[in-house]
Amino acid sequence: MKFFPIFVRLEQSRVVVSGGGETAVAKLRLLLKTSAHVEVFCNAPVPTIEDWAANGRLALHRRRLENGDVVGASLFYAADEDALEADRTATIARAERVIVNVVDNLEASDFITPAIVDRAPVTVAIGTEGTAPVLARAIKATLEEQLPQSLGLLARVGKLFRTQAARLPQGLPQRKFWTDYYLNRGPKLLNKAPERATEALDELLQHHLTQPPAAGHVSFVGAGPGDPELLTLKARNELHDADVVIYDGLVSAQILELCRREAVMVAVGKKGFGPSTSQQDINELLVAHANSGAQVVRLKGGDPTVFGRLDEETDALEPAGISWHIVPGITAASASVAAIGQSLTKRGRNHDVRLMTAHDMQGFAEQDWRALARDGEVAAVYMGKRAARFIQGRMLMHGANPSTPVSIIENASRPDQRIISTKLGQMEADLRSAKLTGPALTILGLAPRAAQEHLQQEIAL
Numbered sequence: 001m002k003f004f005p006i007f008v009r010l011e012q013s014r015v016v017v018s019g020g021g022e023t024a025v026a027k028l029r030l031l032l033k034t035s036a037h038v039e040v041f042c043n044a045p046v047p048t049i050e051d052w053a054a055n056g057r058l059a060l061h062r063r064r065l066e067n068g069d070v071v072g073a074s075l076f077y078a079a080d081e082d083a084l085e086a087d088r089t090a091t092i093a094r095a096e097r098v099i100v101n102v103v104d105n106l107e108a109s110d111f112i113t114p115a116i117v118d119r120a121p122v123t124v125a126i127g128t129e130g131t132a133p134v135l136a137r138a139i140k141a142t143l144e145e146q147l148p149q150s151l152g153l154l155a156r157v158g159k160l161f162r163t164q165a166a167r168l169p170q171g172l173p174q175r176k177f178w179t180d181y182y183l184n185r186g187p188k189l190l191n192k193a194p195e196r197a198t199e200a201l202d203e204l205l206q207h208h209l210t211q212p213p214a215a216g217h218v219s220f221v222g223a224g225p226g227d228p229e230l231l232t233l234k235a236r237n238e239l240h241d242a243d244v245v246i247y248d249g250l251v252s253a254q255i256l257e258l259c260r261r262e263a264v265m266v267a268v269g270k271k272g273f274g275p276s277t278s279q280q281d282i283n284e285l286l287v288a289h290a291n292s293g294a295q296v297v298r299l300k301g302g303d304p305t306v307f308g309r310l311d312e313e314t315d316a317l318e319p320a321g322i323s324w325h326i327v328p329g330i331t332a333a334s335a336s337v338a339a340i341g342q343s344l345t346k347r348g349r350n351h352d353v354r355l356m357t358a359h360d361m362q363g364f365a366e367q368d369w370r371a372l373a374r375d376g377e378v379a380a381v382y383m384g385k386r387a388a389r390f391i392q393g394r395m396l397m398h399g400a401n402p403s404t405p406v407s408i409i410e411n412a413s414r415p416d417q418r419i420i421s422t423k424l425g426q427m428e429a430d431l432r433s434a435k436l437t438g439p440a441l442t443i444l445g446l447a448p449r450a451a452q453e454h455l456q457q458e459i460a461l
Contacts, residue, residue, distance in 0.1 A: 003112055003129050010036035014072060016098075018065040018089040019079035020045030023103050027077050032057055033118065036074070041065040041089075065089045070096045075111070079103045106130035115140040119151040121159065154186050161201045168208060171243055172295055177208045216290030218317055219297045220304040222329015226252040227413035230330050238327055239263075243294040246285055250301025250439055252414060259297075264289075279309060283316035290322040301439070303331040307357050307382050331355075333380035336409035336441045339419060341449035344378060350445070354379040358387035358442075366394075373400035378445040385440050388428040395444070400424055405447035411438040421448050 013036050017024050020042025028049065031038050038058040040049060045060060053060035061069075064085075069092070070076050076093035078086040078100060090100045090108060102108040106129070114125040115136040124143055126136045158181060168174045181204060189200050219238045224230040239245065239259045247256065249269025259265065266285060268277040289296045300308045304326055317324050333355055337344050344353045354372070356379055357365055364387050372379055373395050384391060396402065402425030410418040416438065422430040424444070 001129075003127065005114070005125060005127060007123070007125075008074065010034045010074060013037065013074040014039060015075045015077070016041070016065075016070050016073045016093070017077045017079055018042065018086075019077075019081060019103075020049055021079070021081045022046065023081050024077070024079035025049060027079055027101075027103065027113065028052065028058065030113065030116065031077075033120075039069075039073075041069060065092060067092055068096075070098050073098045076100050077103060117143045117147060119147055119149065119155075122147075122151050122155045148187075150187070154182065157198070157201070158182065158186070161198070161205075164202070164205055167205070169213070172214050172241075172293075173208065173211070175241070176214075177205065180204060180208070213293060214295075216293045216322060217295055218286055218290050218313075218322060218324040219295070219327060220308075220310060220313070220324060221297050221299050221327040222303040222305075222331075223247075223251045223255050223299050223301050224330040225302060225332050225335035225413040226250075226255070226411060227335075228252070228254045228258060230335070230413055231255060231258070232327065232329065235327050235329065238297050239299075241295055242297040244289045244296045245299055246282065246289070246296065247299040248301050251299050255299075264294075279312055283313055286313060287316060287320045287322065290317070291320065300329070301332075303329045306331045306333075306355060332382065332409075332412055332439070332441045333443075335412040336380065336407070336443060337446065339409050339412050339417060340407050340421075340443070340446065342407075342443075342446045344380070349376050350378045355382070356380070357382045358384040358391065364390045369394045369398040372444065373398040375401065375404075376445070378443070381442040381444060384442040385431065385436060388431045388442070391442075391444075392424060392428050395424055404445060407443040407446055407448055408434070408436070408440055409443070410434075410436045410440040412441060414438075419448055 015031055015036045015038050017027060017031070017038065017040045020040065024040065024042070025046060025048050028038065028040070032052065039061065040053070040058055041061045041064060042049070043062060043064055045062070049058070049060060052058050076090070076098045078090045078093070080086040080089060086102050086105065087108070090102050093100045099110040101111055101113060106112065112127065112130050114127040116126070117124040117140055124147070126139045128136045158178070165174060165177055168177055181201065185200060185204050219242070221235045221238050223235070236258060242260060242263050244264045244266065245259050246266045246268055249267070256265070268282050268285065286296060286298060298304070298313065302308070304310050305328065310326070314324055333344065345351070356367055358381055359365055371377065381391065395404070402423060404424040406422050406424055406427045408420040408422070408431060418434070418436070420430060420434050
C-alpha cells in the first residue's frame, strides 16, 4: 500500500489550488463540497471559476502562485496544465511544508484524491493508487446505483442519537441496536414517516435496553485452505460480529483482514515439533472470553471438524454452560485435489477415500496399511511432511506398487501454491529436495491430471 487512505478534517482549513483551466475545475468541484476555505491562483481562470468566485464560493487570485502563498494550507493542488509550472508550484508548496497533489502525476504527488460516492455524511472513497482510474470509476458507478440517496439522512439522524444510544453497554448490545436501526427500522421509517425518526429511535432504544444481556458464545469457524474467496458467507458474517477471534497458525493473513477491526485477536498457532500453544491453554481462553459475555470465533484452518481438535474444545465449553455452534469450511483435501484437477472418488476406481493424519498423540500414526496399499486406493494425508519416510516404508512393506502416483500440494489455493508430482518409491526424497516451508497435504494414489494422462499412456505402451 503506497497511499494510506484517511479522511482529513478540512473545516476552517485552507486548500490552495494553482491553475485555472478544466483540470482545476475538476478538482474544485469536489473541494467545494467541503467546508474548507478554497483559494485559487491563476492568471486566466475559465468562466466556471470566475462564477464560483463571484458567488463567494472560493477566493480567486488573478496571478500565478508565489512564495508564501501556501503557508498554513492543509492541502495543495498543482493543476497548472503545464509540467514545468506544476513542478515550480509544487516546489513552493513543499518548501512551505504542505502536502502536494500534482494532478495527473502520481510519482510527483504526496497524496491522491480517490473516486468518491457522496451520501454525506456517508462517504465512500475508492482508490487504485492512481493505476486504474477507469476501474475506480466503474466501482463508483456500481456503488452509486446500490446506495440510496436517503442513506445520508439515515446517518445524520443516527448521529444525533449517539448520546442516547451510549446508555447501552458497549460491544454487542450497541452493535445490535445500530444494526437494527441502519438495516431494519431506519430505512423503513424514512420511506414512510421521516418526521417520526427521533420518536421511533427512542422506541427502538427502549426495546434494546429491556433485553437481557447476551450470554457469551463460541463459533467454531472453518477458515478454509487460505484463499479468502473460498470462505463461506456465513463465516464472513461471524468474523464481522466477533468480539474475540482465537485463530490458528494456518489461517491466512488475507482472512484475518476480514475480522472486525475492534475485535481482540488471539494467536494460538500450533507448529509440529516447534513452539505451540497448549490445548489446555486454548480451552481456558475459550471459556474465559465466553464467560465475560464475548462473542468468540474460534477460527481454524480448513474445516474445524477435520483434524481440528474440535471435540476437545467443545468438551471444555459444555461443563461451563457455554453455547457453541460450527460453521464448516473447505478442508485442505478438497482444495488440494481441485489444484491437481482430480476427483477424490471415481466410479470404477475407488469406492471410498481416506482422510488421515500422519501423527497421533503417540507419534507417527498407524493406519490400515494393507488396505491403503491396494491398487486404486486414494488417501489424503494431513500433516504428512515429516512422516513421509514412515508412510513410504509402511506402504511398500505392505505390498504397495512403488509407481503409485503421489501428489503433494503446499499452500493449497493460495498465490504461493506449489504442486509436487512424484511416485511412492521417490516420495520421501522428492519431498526432502523440494524444501517445503508451508502447510502441505499429501494425496496418495492420484497424480496431477496432466501427469496422470502421461502415466496412463506409459502403461498402454
